[in-house]
Amino acid sequence: MGWMTLGSQQPPRTDYEQFLRRDDAVKAGGVAQVEDVEYPICSKDIQNVDLPIIPAETVKLRDGKKGSKLWIVIDEIVYDCSDFTRVHPGGDNVIQSFGGQNCSWQFWRIHSRKHLVESGTALRVGKTKGIGNRFKEPKKYIGLRTLDNDGW
Numbered sequence: 001m002g003w004m005t006l007g008s009q010q011p012p013r014t015d016y017e018q019f020l021r022r023d024d025a026v027k028a029g030g031v032a033q034v035e036d037v038e039y040p041i042c043s044k045d046i047q048n049v050d051l052p053i054i055p056a057e058t059v060k061l062r063d064g065k066k067g068s069k070l071w072i073v074i075d076e077i078v079y080d081c082s083d084f085t086r087v088h089p090g091g092d093n094v095i096q097s098f099g100g101q102n103c104s105w106q107f108w109r110i111h112s113r114k115h116l117v118e119s120g121t122a123l124r125v126g127k128t129k130g131i132g133n134r135f136k137e138p139k140k141y142i143g144l145r146t147l148d149n150d151g152w
């Protein structure tokens with residue numbers, strides 16, 4: 001699981017809560033005035049279903065390299081992590097390694113719905129389709145033995 005080790009060397013972030021409280025993202029009309037004029041960060045009031053549709057080709061270009069925005073995809077929702085990556089409690093490497101890509105199952109292995117709602121809602125720029133995950137999801141095991149044949 002190569003992706004698991006990508007962010008493990010990062011120190012814990014202390015400015016994370018402060019980042020989340022920032023209110024520079026939401027302006028009247030529901031859409032923020034931020035650098036990416038084409039796909040600005042959306043207001044928290046907008047439901048996922050109402051987010052603008054962003055073509056997969058456009059998402060893939062925002063890989064955080066060569067000065068581009070750093071977007072990631074979780075369950076077909078696109079998150080702009082360009083600034084958030086600097087305060088992410090799990091470090092910046094993990095998010096950077098998924099720039100322009102789908103990292104849904106990796107995200108759900110580590111986070112809860114609460115994390116996504118509380119921290120991710122303010123990072124949404126749109127929704128997309130057709131971006132696959134470059135890693136195959138490993139099987140999840142709950143137990144290795146059956147209850148009636150435990151060898152005691």
Ligand code: HEM
Nearest residue numbers: 007079089090094095098103106107110115116119120123
């Ligand atoms: C929208 C994108 C993301 C948001 C909003 C987010 C949010 C968070 C939050 C709130 C925590 C702290 C959890 C806690 O203290 O209980 C966290 C930790 C972490 N995140 Fe993320 N995250 C995002 C993307 C990712 C991605 C793509 C990865 C890698 C696949 C990742 C890996 C981690 C790791 C390794 C931790 C540390 C877990 C620990 O110390 O137990 N995150 N993230």
